[in-house]
Amino acid sequence: MEILMIEDNESVCEMIEMFFLKEEWQVVFSHDGKKGLDIYFADPEKWDLVILDLMLPTLDGINVCKEIRKSKSTVPIIMLTARDTESDQVIGLEIGADDYVTKPFSPLTLVAKIKALMRRTNQFYKQSEENKELSDDIVQTTFLTMSVKTHETTLYDKALDNLTPKEFDLLYTMAKSPKQVFSREQLLQIVWNYEYFGDERTVDAHIKKLRQKIDTIGPQVIQTVWGVGYKFDDSGVER
Known part of the structure; x- marks a missing residue:
């Protein structure tokens, strides 16, 4: 695996490098x-x-992340922040980061998060050796088509481009079971893996960003079920 780490603290980099080399x-x-x-x-x-560190010389992590996502890249991004505040974490997730780690952190925690993130991401790109039927790779509802094999999403006959891996995973998970209500805890477990140590704000931030992208194409298909969670439903959409 090839990793780019943008971090201004050289001591942190030296420590992390030892753990990465071990992997x-x-x-x-x-x-x-x-x-x-x-x-x-x-x-x-x-x-x-x-x-990506949040605080960097010449260009901060927020703007670096924005530029990467502007290029329609879906490369997984983990953001590092020294400030354990809700606003920093949510902003990072909303602009396209897939996860965050708050400093100070254990290198083992970072390694575990990387493994969980990459395992989940690779699962959607990798064709199953045991079952190669196309139906297992495609989700199709009234207006939505998603292909795991090509990572393409079409909604209302228009390409829904520039989904991050986590946004794709969220939409795919809910679209596989239309009208089923998923709690935030369930989505954390399914999409971020059981090893993910996060909170419900992570789900909310990704859902918000995903909805914004859907709104540019047509009527909203992700619904909030107050007090419970979220569901996908395009059966009653009027275009």
Whole structure:
């Protein structure tokens, strides 16, 4: 796995590098936001994961993340923040980060989160060796079609582009069971894996961003069931 870590604290980088080498992960470090972004865009297809500090010289992590997502890249992004505040975490998730880790953190916790994130992401890209039937790779409802194999999503006969891996996973999970209500805890377990140590704000932030992208195409298909959670339903949509 090829990882780009943009973090200005060299001591943190040195510590993390030891743990990554143990996992046989290749990592390139940048200690500057703009330089890190330049490294990323020099070969965007190279990177399997970006780890991004919130506070960086020349260009902060929020703007680095925005630029990556503006390019329609779906590379998984984990954001590091030294501030344990709801606003920082939610902003990071809303602009396209897939997860966050609050400093100070244990390297083992970061490694566990990376493994959980990549396992879930790869599951949607990898074709099953045991069952290659196309029906297992496609979800189709009244107005939505999603392909796990190609990672393409069509809604109202229009391409729903630029979904992050987590946004794709959320929509896919709910669309597989239309009208079923999923609690936030269930979505955390299914989409972020049982090893994910997070809170319900993570789900809310991703749902908000996903809804914004759906709104640009047509009527909303993700509904809030107050006091319970969320569900997908396009059966009664009028276009």
